[in-house]
Ligand SMILES: NC(=O)c1ccc[n+]([C@@H]2O[C@H](COP(=O)([O-])OP(=O)(O)OC[C@H]3O[C@@H](n4cnc5c(N)ncnc54)[C@H](O)[C@@H]3O)[C@@H](O)[C@H]2O)c1
């Protein structure tokens with residue numbers, strides 16, 4: 229038996245931002261976004277178009293940390309009786325901060341209780357999410373990544389009540405995303421799609437979304453690097469990221485993500501690079517397998533998984549991204565430890581492949 233559920237109302241395409249008023253339906257809202265002029269200007273436009281804005285929260289830190297949530301919860305406090313819905317305008321850091329705020333409201337300690345003491349998520353505020361990067365898929369997932377650099381941990385705030393009410397995916401908002409961030413977030417999306425395939429929770433619907441996402445991202449990302457202002461390509465990349473998001477919204481991620489968290493915490497390597505530089509090696513670990521995952525991979529990449537992994541590696545290299553752990557400061561011994569720990573981690577347990585075959589890729 230398998231099941232698939234995603235309740236997010238998706239509004240996709242150029243100009244879809246203009247549907248925000250309809251989605252708000254006369255509710256009082258707050259915008260959550262980054263603290264910079266570019267996003268302040270878009271928030272001002274939103275306020276002008278959609279009546280009912282109570283305030284704009286810009287206390288968002290990149291890779292939100294438990295410690296960062298105190299400021300935004302304090303800012304929420306004076307407005308707690310007015311805000312009926314949160315509008316997230318930004319990439320994964322904004323969307324995940326919004327999910328945390330929806331749960332914590334005026335008391336940041338609630339998040340630590342949920343993450344560390346497994347307290348239940350109670351009555352989160354509804355959210356409308358407007359992604360401005362093309363990678364995390366957080367607009368269609370029910371979890372948020374919250375970091376805790378003090379204790380060297382990465383937490384997942386995870387509850388079905390955290391699916392956004394609506395995702396407004398307007399590619400015009402990504403036209404100014406710098407090329408380096410386009411590559412990083414695009415590789416994150418590719419990783420989500422691939423990780424949903426080598427995953428114990430894979431199912432026919434997640435496979436369908438992942439297949440389409442991988443084809444779109446592989447075709448579009450290299451072109452986008454050369455033509456970052458091409459709206460058609462931006463739209464294709466946004467679709468690829470969304471479909472990858474839908475795929476992993478029901479499977480969660482797997483071993484490449486679990487290896488990445490240690491790397492990001494130790495070295496600060498951006499999430500999109502950390503979770504994707506190992507993809508060729510993970511793919512290659514299925515080369516001699518006949519398991520159902522290997523069969524799905526052969527349907528997608530052809531009979532020769534080894535050759536497909538090499539092709540993927542050179543595709544990643546053309547984006548100027550290195551694929552060896554050594555490049556990121558890991559010798560063989562240290563890397564084997566990362567892989568072993570990751571196989572044991574929560575997401576690593578989703579990996580249906582052979583641990584030894586995976587370790588062999590790095591010897
Ligand atoms: N919840 C999930 O399902 C999920 C999945 C993957 C990653 N994540 C998390 O998301 C975070 C990363 O998010 P991200 O990769 O989207 O990046 P981000 O939100 O951290 O943003 C990175 C930078 O891009 C800039 N930026 C964003 N949109 C822009 C635009 N349209 N134009 C110009 N600049 C823009 C921001 O100002 C910021 O400086 C990490 O913390 C990661 O762990 C969450």
Ligand SMILES: [Zn+2]
Pocket residue numbers: 364416419420485499503
């Ligand atoms: Zn990711």
